[in-house]
Amino acid sequence: MAALLVCMSFVAAPAAFAAAAAPVVDDQFERSVASGWGATTAGQQWTTSSPASTSVSSGSARVTAQPGGSTVQQLSGSTPRDITLSALVWPEATTSAGNGATVSFAVRAGGGSSYQARVRFGTSGVNLWMSRFDKTTAAEGTLVSTKPLTSYQVGQKVRVEFTVTGTSPVSLKARIWIDGTAKPTSWQQTFDDTATNRIAQAGAVQVSTYLSSGSSANSMRIDQLQIADQVSAPPASPAPTPTPTTPPGPAPTTPPAPAPTTPPAPTPTSPDAAGSLPVGKATYPVPAGAVYAVAKGTRTGSGTVSDPYGSAAYAVEKAPNGSTIVLRGGTYREYVYVGFDRKLTVQSYPGEAVWFDGSSPVTGWTKSGSTWVANGWTHVFDHRISFNANADETNRFVDSRNPLAGYPDQVWINDVPLRQVASASTVTPGTFYVDEVGKRLVIGSDPSGKKVAASTIARAFKVQGKGTMLRGFGVQRYATTLNMMGTVTAEVDGITLENLVVRDNATVGIYTWNDNQTMRKVTATGNGMLGIGANGTDNLVIADSLVSGNNTQMFKPAPVSGGMKLSGINGARVLDNVVSDNDSAGIWFDVSSYDVQVIGNRVTDNTTTGVQVEISEKATIADNYISGNDFGVQISNSGTVKVWNNTIDGVKRAIAITHDARRQGNSALAASIPWTLRDITFRNNAISYSASGSCPILTQDYESKMLGNSFGVSLNNNVYHRQSVSAPSNFACWANGASGTRSFKTMSDFSSFTGNDTRSAEWNGAAIVDSDLMLRADVVASPRATLAGLPTDVATAVGVKAGSTRLGPFSEPRR
Incomplete structure (x- = not known):
């Protein structure tokens, strides 16, 4: 049982399930139970491995733990396969020594297997990680681990969200934040489980606790545990905070009245011009039966031209295999995953400007000495630099020209990028600092009357659907870490990217592997490390594209940076491109x-x-x-x-x-x-x-x-x-x-x-x-x-x- 505790999973849902049906589980713990946790108001029963250590009082569940002690609580019955779970968790005492208290949540639990999300209250902040517990090996495999909260004060309640959906792959997402502060607009952890031992069936929900043997006795509290069915009752996505504004180029996010599906004639271009058409100039035909989406950031709509889906990601989830998804003009501040066994075409509506933007507007600035500060900044990104998510090879990649190249944070004032510095005291005009402890964004240029934006989302497109095509839109300003491989990743055979602008992202713009990949009339420019990368690809075509001005963060020339780095390629045709002004190599086969x-x-x-x-x-x-x-x-x-x-x-x-x-x-x-x-x-x-x-x-x-x-x-x-x-x-x-x-x-x-x-x-x-x-x-x-x-x-x-x-x-x- 101890091994099970160590890998318990936590699933958190939104604090409120607005615009959704009632949660399938809603336990507010408004009862008094001396031993164990009792039953929810709906009659679902909690069982526990340690009745003497568990109770319910003062509006929350309690677990009293001694050093090295653990408990497991399981809710009766099976929950739906695809769920979002949320809860509040907190320790009663601070952690002064050891690894502290861990509250873990398991979903799809059954037969000794489960997915885990674990929240640990250490001596200097709160860690979050997701894992899979495998019954065949009786061992936990960590899938992703981060430390979203670098500081924590006893008495603060931490709200957790964990969502698990799908079967191939199983998509896991998690985030935590201090209750009462702004909810992170993006998931702090995401993982798509494609392993053969992934857990594809519904199961039970468990909550467990563990107290480090090096820590003093403590008690953990759990409250407001809710579980929502992601299939029958998906929670509505919150409106972006602050309210999005339109970046240069894209049309307003409110779509125009439905237009005829017959597109205008294509815009003629010079045959010598390399790179994408300008965003908003592509005119791809709209087939009968196309699925439509609009940039509302919601899980709404029916996908018709008069009632489009409220986001591109939701349209991808709902569209039948083989569909063409037509994006109305606007700014889509989201991450889109095209899963296995999905062959889709995702394209812009003829003549309408579509941008996927990983940044959000930032307002509410106050002057502080010679700088300006926006408080409540909770967007924290992985600073480690490596293609391996569990390693940090900063010294291998980062040049002395820019010691903070590995930090994917980005800020713009009137579309001019600022340079990141290492402390608030070194902020000067044209620079910025992210104060993770104080939850502040500090800039050195006056934002008065200007448009300020900062990256809030890590990646744009992850394509694992064989034969999928993306075309006719722009992707910009995502805070992509290197272990994600690219802001746009083409990960299975036969993917086509055409007339895409991929610009101003933190590390790699586009990355691909597997076979028969085509990039045609793509513009990859201004990306922090590399414009286009590929590895282990047979029959790669990169044609008529513009790859320029990449490695803006001045990473070392080796092992990788610049325009194109193509490794382990069997059969490549790099034809009729312009590859210019990249900091490092232009076209590099290795x-x-x-x-x-x-x-x-x-x-x-x-x-x-x-x-x-x-x-x-x-x-x-x-x-x-x-x-x-x-x-x-x-x-x-x-x-x-x-x-x-x-x-x-x-x-x-x-x-x-x-x-x-x-x-x-x-x-x-x-x-x-x-x-x-x-x-x-x-x-x-x-x-x-x-x-x-x-x-x-x-x-x-x-x-x-x-x-x-x-x-x-x-x-x-x-x-x-x-x-x-x-x-x-x-x-x-x-x-x-x-x-x-x-x-x-x-x-x-x-x-x-x-x-x-x-x-x-x-x-x-x-x-x-x-x-x-x-x-x-x-x-x-x-x-x-x-x-x-x-x-x-x-x-x-x-x-x-x-x-x-x-x-x-x-x-x-x-x-």
Whole structure:
């Protein structure tokens, strides 16, 4: 029984069940019971493992506990499968030593299994965690754990909400707050249980207590326990607090009168334009039988055009499989989960601006010295940085440029972001501080007459429905932590994202895994760490998209940040995108990616590498404009790489080919992707050198063992540009074993020693590309180099005839 106590679950429902049928359980404990908890007014009986330690008096249930002591109370009968449970809990004495008192709630309890939500009153705040107790192992598995309340004073009552719904997955959500203060507008914990041993059937409700053996004797109180049926009587969602306002771009949240379902004609756009249509300009057809939703934040409506569902999340819950959900114009301040076995299309209404916004307006500012303060701020987000929810790798990810990069809090004044600082005393104009203990938001710029918004929700879309499509709307300002993977996550096969704007979110904008994923005409910009991420995906397409200005929080370049980081990809086509101005890498393939193509992109002004292929195999980089990045193209421990018909330059280095001690650790991949340099070909490229770069082309062995001619590199049929024969001073630097590198001043010396570039040409003097990255006409007409005909595979990827010859890209640069 002790093991059961340790993992008891708590389910909390809203403090009031407005606009819902009567709760299936409503125990106000308005009775007097000397031993045990007695029965509710509806006749439901409580049984207890310790009658002598339990009682009901003074309007609440009581459990008296000695150090190391525990109890279990179970309510008679079975509750509905999908429920929301709420209660008040508090200890009678403060915790001065040990781990304190824990009040736990279990739902779907039966046969030794249950879901748990546990509230522990420690020496410095209140912890909350959810878990699953598995009868087959007689052990608890923690699903998620946080500390929402970092301070607590004895006598304060803590209200808890816990909701458990669904079967595949089972969705669990929990939150706690001090009774009498503002209820958190978002769940502090969420978890979708997809494990094979998930609990899909209804069961009993239990309440248990445990007192740490290192703590002094104490008593716990429980009151106002309510259970609502989430299927037959869902509680109405509270109106957002403070009242939402419309962000720039979206239309008002009140929908216009129903319009005909025949959409207007599509808005023409330039074929050279990369990225999403502006929000509000998409005009997707509305099929017969479409389901409609409007941004009210309620679980209301019937889904028709005249009576739309009151939220996108509710529409997703209610829509039949295979439906198209049409979102009327407005601001949706919510999180949407598309579950397994649900194939849906979620799109904007033709010509209406739809935004999913993770921020809320903040009002009620008072001046305090040189700062302004909003009290009652209870939004606390996980500060740990890791892809693992149970780990903190802040030192690995966070750069000294911004020590608070891992804090997902965000604040804007008139749509201009403020920078987070570590204390109230360091707040200055343009900065803010979140006082979690004092529950205050402190800013250093005068908010008078201005629009202030701050992030209050952690994620926007979690898609686990195979074949689902999201299109035609915007997603912004979510306080996404890294372990959530992304603000929008595409987690199963065959998901399409199209004409989406995903901007200004705390860490990763879009992340995907599993196979056959398509991102087409997506704009990912201004995200805190990364625009687009993918891992373990076969047949990935990212096309006609704009990925710019990401890593605004200045995370370290490695292990991940910037525009796109794509790992373990088998068969990728990154086509016709603009990837620019990202702090860190532009397009980065890593960790055993295989058969990838980077074709027709404009990759410019990223602060590290433009295009990087690392510990991977079989890559084609062709028809691209790669300019203004620190390094143009970098190839590390990779093989079978074809670099054809690109324009390439670099602020520091145009081309870097490097090798180190890493080798493939997966024996099944050792033959096909060995993580070694081999068969690297550069043909028909226009390569410009920066005057300041000491080694504009470099091969380097970080172990100082190999010679450059052992790297398997072949350069030929290229045109190189230098400002003069001595600017930069070197033409290339070549790996030279223990001696480091050997430099070559001229192309002829380089060709004589290495055998490379015997059919290439060097142009000195005036630039060979203009400000639009287009090659000069005379250079294209007479490149002086002997050009090579495109092999069939490269020609097919580029979309031209095999054997074609041209210097540099065939296509014009994307805009």
